[in-house]
Amino acid sequence: MSKxxxxxxLKLNTQEMEEQLDKxxxxxxxxxxxxxxxxxxxxxxxxxxxQFGLHWxxxxxxxxxxxxxxxxxxxxxxxxxxxxxxxxxxxxxxxSMSAFDKKGLQLSMTVLHNSQKFxxxxxxxxxGVSLDEIKKVLTTYVCGLSGRPLKIALAxxxxxxxxxxxxxxxxxxxxxxxxxxxxxKLLTVYLWAQNWYGTWHYDLDWTIQSYEDSKKALLLFHxxxxxxxxxxxxxxxxxxxxxxxxxxEDYHQLQQLQQWQPVFxxxxxxxxxxxxxxxxxxxxxxxxxxxxxxxxxILNSDEVVYKKNQRILKEKKLxxxxxxxxSAEKKPVQEEKETINEPTSENNFSIKKLNTPINExxxxxxxxxxxxxxxxxxxxxxxxxxxxxxxxxxLGEIPEEYLVAAGSSHYVIENHQTKDNSxxxxxxxxxxxxxxxxxxWDHIRQHYRKNWCVLREVEVSGIYxxxxxxxxxxxxxxxxxxxxxxxELKDExxxxxxxxxxxxxxxxxxxxxxxxxxxxxxxxxxxxIRRQKEERNIAVIFLVDxxxxxxxxxxxxxxxxxxLLCESLEILDDRYAIYGFSGTSRKRCEIYPIKHIHEDYNAxxxxxxxxxxxxxxxxxxxxxxxxxxxxxxxxxxxKLLITLSDGKPDDYDDQYRGEYGIEDTRKALFEAKxxxxxxYCITIDKDSGDYLPHMYGAANxxxxxxxxxxxxxxxxxYRKLTS
Amino acid sequence: MALDKQEVLAEEYLIKNEPYYEAVxxxxxxxxxxxxxxxPILLKGPTGCGKTRFMEHMAWRLKRPLxxxxxxxxxxxxxxxxxxLITSGETIWLDGPLAxxxxxxxxxxxxxxxxxxxxxxxVIHPLTDNRRVLPMEKKGVVxxxxxxxxxxxxxxxxxQSILKxxxxxxxxxxxxxxxxxxxxxxxxxxxxxxxxxSPEMANMLVQFAHMTRNLKGNGLDxxxxxxxxxxxxxxxxxxxxxxxxxxxxxxxxxxxxxxxxSAINELCSSLF
Numbered sequence: 001m002s003k004x005x006x007x008x009x010l011k012l013n014t015q016e017m018e019e020q021l022d023k024x025x026x027x028x029x030x031x032x033x034x035x036x037x038x039x040x041x042x043x044x045x046x047x048x049x050x051q052f053g054l055h056w057x058x059x060x061x062x063x064x065x066x067x068x069x070x071x072x073x074x075x076x077x078x079x080x081x082x083x084x085x086x087x088x089x090x091x092x093x094x095x096s097m098s099a100f101d102k103k104g105l106q107l108s109m110t111v112l113h114n115s116q117k118f119x120x121x122x123x124x125x126x127x128g129v130s131l132d133e134i135k136k137v138l139t140t141y142v143c144g145l146s147g148r149p150l151k152i153a154l155a156x157x158x159x160x161x162x163x164x165x166x167x168x169x170x171x172x173x174x175x176x177x178x179x180x181x182x183x184x185k186l187l188t189v190y191l192w193a194q195n196w197y198g199t200w201h202y203d204l205d206w207t208i209q210s211y212e213d214s215k216k217a218l219l220l221f222h223x224x225x226x227x228x229x230x231x232x233x234x235x236x237x238x239x240x241x242x243x244x245x246x247x248x249e250d251y252h253q254l255q256q257l258q259q260w261q262p263v264f265x266x267x268x269x270x271x272x273x274x275x276x277x278x279x280x281x282x283x284x285x286x287x288x289x290x291x292x293x294x295x296x297x298i299l300n301s302d303e304v305v306y307k308k309n310q311r312i313l314k315e316k317k318l319x320x321x322x323x324x325x326x327s328a329e330k331k332p333v334q335e336e337k338e339t340i341n342e343p344t345s346e347n348n349f350s351i352k353k354l355n356t357p358i359n360e361x362x363x364x365x366x367x368x369x370x371x372x373x374x375x376x377x378x379x380x381x382x383x384x385x386x387x388x389x390x391x392x393x394x395l396g397e398i399p400e401e402y403l404v405a406a407g408s409s410h411y412v413i414e415n416h417q418t419k420d421n422s423x424x425x426x427x428x429x430x431x432x433x434x435x436x437x438x439x440x441w442d443h444i445r446q447h448y449r450k451n452w453c454v455l456r457e458v459e460v461s462g463i464y465x466x467x468x469x470x471x472x473x474x475x476x477x478x479x480x481x482x483x484x485x486x487x488e489l490k491d492e493x494x495x496x497x498x499x500x501x502x503x504x505x506x507x508x509x510x511x512x513x514x515x516x517x518x519x520x521x522x523x524x525x526x527x528x529i530r531r532q533k534e535e536r537n538i539a540v541i542f543l544v545d546x547x548x549x550x551x552x553x554x555x556x557x558x559x560x561x562x563x564l565l566c567e568s569l570e571i572l573d574d575r576y577a578i579y580g581f582s583g584t585s586r587k588r589c590e591i592y593p594i595k596h597i598h599e600d601y602n603a604x605x606x607x608x609x610x611x612x613x614x615x616x617x618x619x620x621x622x623x624x625x626x627x628x629x630x631x632x633x634x635x636x637x638x639k640l641l642i643t644l645s646d647g648k649p650d651d652y653d654d655q656y657r658g659e660y661g662i663e664d665t666r667k668a669l670f671e672a673k674x675x676x677x678x679x680y681c682i683t684i685d686k687d688s689g690d691y692l693p694h695m696y697g698a699a700n701x702x703x704x705x706x707x708x709x710x711x712x713x714x715x716x717x718y719r720k721l722t723s
Numbered sequence: 724m725a726l727d728k729q730e731v732l733a734e735e736y737l738i739k740n741e742p743y744y745e746a747v748x749x750x751x752x753x754x755x756x757x758x759x760x761x762x763p764i765l766l767k768g769p770t771g772c773g774k775t776r777f778m779e780h781m782a783w784r785l786k787r788p789l790x791x792x793x794x795x796x797x798x799x800x801x802x803x804x805x806x807x808l809i810t811s812g813e814t815i816w817l818d819g820p821l822a823x824x825x826x827x828x829x830x831x832x833x834x835x836x837x838x839x840x841x842x843x844x845x846v847i848h849p850l851t852d853n854r855r856v857l858p859m860e861k862k863g864v865v866x867x868x869x870x871x872x873x874x875x876x877x878x879x880x881x882x883q884s885i886l887k888x889x890x891x892x893x894x895x896x897x898x899x900x901x902x903x904x905x906x907x908x909x910x911x912x913x914x915x916x917x918x919x920x921s922p923e924m925a926n927m928l929v930q931f932a933h934m935t936r937n938l939k940g941n942g943l944d945x946x947x948x949x950x951x952x953x954x955x956x957x958x959x960x961x962x963x964x965x966x967x968x969x970x971x972x973x974x975x976x977x978x979x980x981x982x983x984x985s986a987i988n989e990l991c992s993s994l995f
Binding site: 236510517 | 801806930933934937938942983990991992994995
């Protein structure tokens with residue numbers, strides 16, 4: 001922007017504007033299409049608006065010239081639609097560029113051509129609340145309310161499938177942000193109530209089918225259920241009900257209608273279940289006409305049935321497996337030996353509700369269950385408790401067939417989630433599932449590209465060879481001296497002298513104080529030695545460059561450095577992890593776990609170090625974001641992220657090479673610092689002086705010119721960094 | 724030190740009035756039996772569920788002095804056993820709380836033992852097996868514990884991390900009593916007794932506690948403890964609005980994460 005300012009401090013006329021635009025739009029201009037039209041619209045804008053527009057034309061042209069042309073053509077109109085608000089115009093530009101990133105030119109043009117639509121939404125959003133903003137709070141909120149944890153997701157209509165609450169993406173109809181948020185809360189609690197108060201206990205379609213007009217029956221049932229649920233909510237969450245009552249106008253109006261009064265009267269008793277609603281439906285079907293409450297959404301029984309069946313099967317299996325586990329634990333080993341040849345006798349499990357409320361309705365939400373085996377009570381584990389509560393939520397009871405332990409006393413808890421093989425992503429088996437998404441910083445746009453990099457953790461196949469052994473024997477002398485120097489770093493007792501309290505006397509201080517006393521001075525109290533233990537509390541992740549350029553000597557030196565590090569670090573209690581990184585393009589960033597932070601330095605880790613091979617490119621930003629995310633979850637006073645690299649960030653596409661990659665990496669490192677992580681880089685790139693001080697800061701990198709010295713140096717550097 | 728002096732000292736630690744405690748299970752009879760059989764006891768359970776109150780109650784019940792040490796990571800073995808001090812030109816020995824309890828036949832309660840450094844906890848080993856002795860290295864004597872002496876430690880398994888775990892060699896010496904938050908009914912009763920709030924308010928507070936406990940593992944490490952409920956109830960009794968009382972005495976005490984905090988605040992305002 002500053003460059004353009006320098007070029008012209010005056011307002012440009014059409015011709016001058018056209019000249020400026022020509023510079024950027026040249027690739028898409030022809031004798032049929034000139035920049036005259038966009039230039040003429042932009043000529044009417046203020047200097048500031050012109051400069052702003054030209055700046056963005058240059059930025060967009062760096063991505064795509066056609067998009068830049070379309071932007072220039074629609075810019076003046078957008079400025080008008082967005083009420084001269086350049087911040088709003090910038091959001092419009094970013095949305096169109098994100099659309100280009102995601103779906104290509106076609107979609108980005110749709111955004112650029114519809115600035116009026118964007119403006120409507122934008123101003124709505126100013127007072128509206130989007131689901132993204134409040135999803136986390138609502139998810140936690142609904143989790144606190146009780147019942148199985150429910151997810152919250154975006155959908156066009158409002159409904160639940162008993163595992164997820166589907167809500168609209170934006171609510172902006174109610175004047176202020178607070179009110180719109182409250183409306184979200186109303187939808188959330190209403191759908192939660194469907195799950196918690198048993199709307200889905202029975203197969204709805206099957207029950208409704210018996211009515212002549214099943215559509216009407218369904219709508220009417222939905223109304224009656226809504227009344228029942230709101231009554232229960234009113235009872236359980238009186239504060240919430242007060243907050244949302246102004247949204248319930250049509251509900252209150254209905255309450256006044258004479259033909260609806262019996263329904264309200266019956267349902268005012270909060271012990272009513274869904275069966276009451278079915279009875280009321282049968283009784284009043286012909287008398288009542290359904291109404292549509294704006295917050296009630298739809299009853300999507302197809303999805304519910306599908307989800308519920310899946311879950312019931314899974315939970316039944318899991319429940320019986322847990323029973324098998326309990327019975328295996330309870331049965332003494334000896335007894336098992338004796339009965340090994342007999343067919344296993346069935347265990348008699350039974351279950352009952354505990355702390356049944358004295359006062360019928362008082363504690364219905366906090367019931368716990370007691371399980372007994374052969375008459376002996378067992379307190380179910382937390383996992384079991386929540387499973388039982390889930391089953392109760394679905395079925396209202398634990399059926400007899402559940403209480404049979406799975407397959408005799410041998411139990412196998414299978415992994416219920418089949419893990420995708422990360423290699424399958426390329427054969428089209430699955431796409432972007434189980435992957436981590438990271439934003440990437442675009443320094444030209446000065447914005448993040450949302451969820452731009454797709455990163456996966458890929459297993460390194462270990463090589464069981466004599467590499468480690470050879471390295472250890474080759475560097476025997478060095479390892480020994482490194483170990484000695486690391487020994488010095490270990491937790492030490494520091495004796496602090498002349499303390500008023502301590503474990504031992506400080507003889508010097510006593511002698512002195514007696515000397516003082518003899519000449520009439522006061523006896524000092526500070527005559528003790530206190531031992532203080534300095535604890536190292538360090539967690540470190542080593543991030544190793546596995547790009548193609550490390551092939552050969554560098555790769556070997558890296559591996560040797562890791563061996564020396566591990567051998568030395570075993571002396572200390574520092575927690576450390578090693579990850580390799582590489583990848584091709586933003587869709588395939590890969591992290592190779594060599595050693596997880598809580599893993600021991602065992603044979604497998606050694607084999608993985610042996611198995612480190614040079615792979616593809618160096619998209620550093622995503623890798624750094626991933627490991628800082630891992631390091632963030634570790635509790636430690638000092639957190640270090642040390643990168644071993646041989647060059648600049650680089651990737652398959654030209655874009656990442658050069659300034660873009662450096663700026664993204666710098667931003668990723670900055671994010672890490674904000675998380676309390678100290679980044680440090682060890683490199684063998686002789687040109688690193690050009691970019692590393694910018695990325696890491698002047699004191700936070702080390703250049704090792706002689707690759708052969710890498711193994712020893714890395715360990716040395718680590719020692720210096722942490723002492 | 725003269726014996727009668729020790730007795731006077733022990734007197735200070737006697738609990739004279741019955742501390743209110745609501746038994747949840749058979750913990751009282753197990754404790755009494757362990758005490759009769761001179762077995763050390765380990766209390767485990769989440770914070771604020773009544774471990775310390777239980778100890779006070781048991782000390783009152785057994786009519787033994789209770790010497791409590793709150794462990795911290797600066798606690799050394801000599802802080803427990805004792806040390807020499809210099810007064811007016813001569814060295815005198817001062818018993819630490821552990822030695823005091825051994826001599827006086829008191830109940831020694833090491834609260835949050837896990838906070839103490841690992842080497843400190845080893846000091847209690849000879850006291851917690853059949854030897855029941857306390858070697859005092861600096862004095863070169865071995866103290867035999869009185870018959871009435873009892874060793875109790877407590878810890879919160881919720882804190883468990885790789886850094887803070889009780890060593891097997893320590894934990895396998897104790898009769899363990901597991902504590903958890905009391906059932907809703909008992910918790911209400913506790914609130915009524917401790918604070919005198921109305922039964923409806925006590926019931927609401929307990930419901931709120933359960934909501935926060937549902938969040939364990941979903942934003943919170945632990946839900947609201949009974950102690951926090953008592954705090955909130957006291958504020959409410961004193962005229963503070965229930966929503967404000969819960970926000971400041973429960974929600975803010977539970978987390979600093981803004982999103983979890985606002986979810987808890989939402990739960991709170993939905994309830995009251």
